[in-house]
Amino acid sequence: MIIVMSKNATKQEIDNVERKLTDLGFKTHPITGEVKTVIGAIGDKRALNTVNISTMPGVESLVPIMKPFKLAGRELRHEPTVADIGGVRIGGPEITVIAGPCAIESEESFIETAKKVREAGASILRGGAFKPRSSPYSFQGLEEEGLKIMARAREATGMKIVTEVVDTRDVEMVASYVDMIQIGARNMQNFRLLHEVGLTSKPVLLKRGLAATIEEWLMAAEYIMAAGNEDIILCERGIRTYETSTRNTIDISAIPVIKELSHLPIIVDPSHAAGSWKYVGALSKGAIAAGADGLIIEVHIDPPNALSDGPQSLRPGKFAQLMDEFRPVAEAVGRSMGAR
Numbered sequence: 333m334i335i336v337m338s339k340n341a342t343k344q345e346i347d348n349v350e351r352k353l354t355d356l357g358f359k360t361h362p363i364t365g366e367v368k369t370v371i372g373a374i375g376d377k378r379a380l381n382t383v384n385i386s387t388m389p390g391v392e393s394l395v396p397i398m399k400p401f402k403l404a405g406r407e408l409r410h411e412p413t414v415a416d417i418g419g420v421r422i423g424g425p426e427i428t429v430i431a432g433p434c435a436i437e438s439e440e441s442f443i444e445t446a447k448k449v450r451e452a453g454a455s456i457l458r459g460g461a462f463k464p465r466s467s468p469y470s471f472q473g474l475e476e477e478g479l480k481i482m483a484r485a486r487e488a489t490g491m492k493i494v495t496e497v498v499d500t501r502d503v504e505m506v507a508s509y510v511d512m513i514q515i516g517a518r519n520m521q522n523f524r525l526l527h528e529v530g531l532t533s534k535p536v537l538l539k540r541g542l543a544a545t546i547e548e549w550l551m552a553a554e555y556i557m558a559a560g561n562e563d564i565i566l567c568e569r570g571i572r573t574y575e576t577s578t579r580n581t582i583d584i585s586a587i588p589v590i591k592e593l594s595h596l597p598i599i600v601d602p603s604h605a606a607g608s609w610k611y612v613g614a615l616s617k618g619a620i621a622a623g624a625d626g627l628i629i630e631v632h633i634d635p636p637n638a639l640s641d642g643p644q645s646l647r648p649g650k651f652a653q654l655m656d657e658f659r660p661v662a663e664a665v666g667r668s669m670g671a672r
């Protein structure tokens with residue numbers, strides 16, 4: 333429910349309405365606009381059967397929130413959200429690029445990659461420390477040692493760092509190292525994990541599930557937001573279709589649809605969508621042109637010997653070349669790529 337306060341409502345009247353809603357068991361989200369204040373009330377609306385909020389002093393009207401994603405949707409918060417990852421913004425005029433290897437393999441290779449992607453214009457460094465592999469016999473990641481390497485790479489380059497968490501037991505530990513926590517496609521509907529990252533104060537990069545609808549994806553964001561963490565960045569990474577020429581099928585439509593339904597920023601992962609480095613450039617340009625706020629791209633210094641996702645990883649030189657090619661595409665849609 334959205335409670336629209338009249339433009340002459342006093343602070344006292346707004347506070348009274350908010351207190352009443354809290355007493356009824358609602359979580360309130362006051363939004364102060366230039367002209368009016370609105371209060372989003374999220375909870376069981378049956379509680380309103382006993383009290384008439386609409387007659388309280390200062391209340392102009394009550395508007396139901398029609399969509400199931402109350403906090404992630406545009407009904408309550410119309411203005412786009414700009415996420416702040418330790419000073420790096422996602423969702424503003426600039427296209428933010430996150431880059432790095434699929435997995436952290438060693439300190440030396442990770443820091444070398446970090447320096448190269450930063451030089452090419454990436455501002456956030458990616459790297460998996462806990463790897464959810466399709467096979468239990470594949471490399472599973474360096475775990476906490478990987479997080480320590482990430483933290484040292486942040487120190488060496490000034491980049492912000494993002495890594496995936498796969499287990500509720502590791503959330504606090506991962507949050508203590510990184511600037512942004514990633515929820516992988518395979519865990520998009522792991523509701524306990526979503527709740528747990530919702531209790532942290534770190535921004536969350538929420539990947540779309542392999543076969544998730546846009547509504548299911550926004551409901552996953554809603555889980556995190558309902559736990560108190562509203563800094564979410566959505567990531568389209570390709571979905572399962574009958575097409576086998578690429579690893580997944582990038583859903584470019586998701587970008588304008590999300591922009592219409594939600595105020596949250598959305599970035600695109602062309603690497604996991606394509607499954608081949610050859611298509612990463614084209615998919616990235618398509619994503620920028622369609623309105624994506626950023627990209628997350630896998631880059632490896634020696635793809636043939638990568639411990640995971642080598643075939644889709646760009647070499648640093650190719651990544652730098654593509655970054656230059658993205659610039660005019662970004663400018664054509666009124667965005668910029670940021671300084672090198």
Ligand code: PEP
Nearest residue numbers: 460516517518539569604
């Ligand atoms: C990743 O980013 O390394 C990853 C495993 O991606 P996804 O969850 O999208 O498969």
Ligand code: MN
Nearest residue numbers: 434630640641
């Ligand atoms: Mn990967």
